[in-house]
Amino acid sequence: MASYTKKEAREWAREKLVGVANVTIPTMTSDFKRLNHKAIRHDVELSVEHGFVGTLTCSEVAITPEEYEQFVRIAVEQAAGRIFIVHHAVFNTLEDNIDAVQKAQAAGAELVLLGYPPYFYPKSLDEVFAYTKALCDATDLAVMLFPIPTWGFSRLDPSDMPIALLRRLIDECPNVASIKAEGGAPHIMAAIEVHRHFHKEVVISSPMEHEYVPLAQIIPIPFCGTNFSAYYGPVLPQVHRLIQAGRYEEATAIFHRLDAARKAFGSVPQAGNGLINRMMWKYESWLQGYNGGPLRHPTARVYQRDMVALRRGQEASGLQPTQDPDEAFFIGRNPC
Template sequence: MARYHRHEAREWAREHLRGVANVVIPTMTSDFKRLNEKAIRHDVETTIGHGFAGALACSEVAVTPDEYEQFTRVMVEQANGRIFVVHQAVFNTLEDNIEAVKRAEAAGAELVLLGYPPFFYPQSYEDVYNYTRALCDATNLAVMLFPIPTWGFSRLHPSDLPIPLLRRLIDDCPNVVAIKAEGGMPHIMSAIEVHRAFHKEVVISLPIEWEYIPLSQIIPIQFCGTNFSAYYGSALPKIFNLVQEGKFDEATQWFYRLDAARKAFNSVPQGGNGLINRVMWKYESWLQGYNGGPLRHPTARLYSRDMAALRRGQEASGLNPTSDPDEAFFVGRNPE
């Protein structure tokens, strides 16, 4: 259960949403019939060892509601308070998401990343408000709103979740504690507008590392997540600390050092049509010591040309990827 009351959620967030949060993707056993708990625990420990403050329990994979609840419980148990666990609220319907968030709360998650189902097709922002309000009202957990083009709301407004809507939600939902500001990507106007409008009330996250590192040197940003930064190993948490200490020249040198890895990351298919290629993210983190291993079908596939590009990018940036052969990824470090 959350370690705060609903009316204390914003105070909790201001204190605890500091640092960088990555994404943990559940691993299946070799027969694809159940979760590999040992692999999940390995990924939580690696997350902690790399200096992350929190981790998203990824739900956008082929797992059942029972398996997702188990996944969340295992992450929370292994973390044991050393990092916070984030529930990814992207299931099929509002009713499914209300059930899932209640399960996540019971399992010990402390933050909700609120998304929208693929077949939610609002006719107006009043529909978006009603959906979001219903989900926020259904949980005592802190909620992070998430403007991003993924939801298809750009047809309603270029910022995806415009300021008047966010204003209503912040005023009406005391457990809205943060905004993951990716609205209007690839442009940063919406992120800057959201920060300007709301940073005194809720935590503003800039999760994209190539935006976070420069912008955090001119505006205060206490949280960067959830994101793909396991690809960089411990680098982004280190950069976050440098920025917090005002060591901007060192942080900038890290930005340039990561350039080869960043370009490699952006050269391969990270997803499309609103769905992230989670097997690609799994491989990217495996290069830095995470478990790797099976994901249940249907899933995207992983090809040698992309693995080669990602490995070369890490090598060129001095990130020392694993020397294990790529075929070992498909088995994972803790096979069951």
């Protein structure tokens, strides 16, 4: 259960959402029939060691709702209060998502990243409001709203979730505690607009490191997540601490040092038509010591050309990727 009440969600978020949160992708056993508990624990533990303040238990992979609930419980148990666990609310229907968020809350998750299913096709922003409010009403957990073109709302408004909609949700849902500001991407206008209107009421997250590092030097942004930052190992939490301490020159120097890794990341197929290549993310984090290993099919794939580019990018940026051969990624560091 959460350590706060629904009415305290924004206070909790203001205290806890200070830092960087990554994503933990569940690993399956070698026969693809069960969750690999040891691998999940390994990844959560390394997230703690790398300085992350939270991690998202990714549900956007081929696992059952029952397995996902078990995944959350394993992550919460391993985290042991050292980092918070973020529930990934992107199941197939509103009813499925209500059931999943209630089970995640009981399992110990403390924050909800609220997404929308591929077959949710609203005809108006009022329908987006109704869906979002129904999910917020169904849980006592703090909720992070997530404007982004992925949901297909750009046909309703170029910012994906406009200020008037966000205003209604903040006013009517006391547990709306944060906004992951990616609306209108790749442009940053909507993100800046969200910050200008709401940063004193809820926590604004700038999850893309190439935006967070420069923007956080000129406007207050306490949180960066959830995101692919495991690709950089412990570096982004270190940069966050530098920025919060006002050590901008040092943070900027690291930003420039990461240029080769950043360009390598951008050169490979990270996503397509609204679905992130989680196998690619798994390989990227494996280079930095995370487990790697099996994901059930269907999944996007990682090819040798991608692995070569990513490894060379990390090497050129001084990130010291593992020297293990790439074939070891497909087995994982804790095979079971």
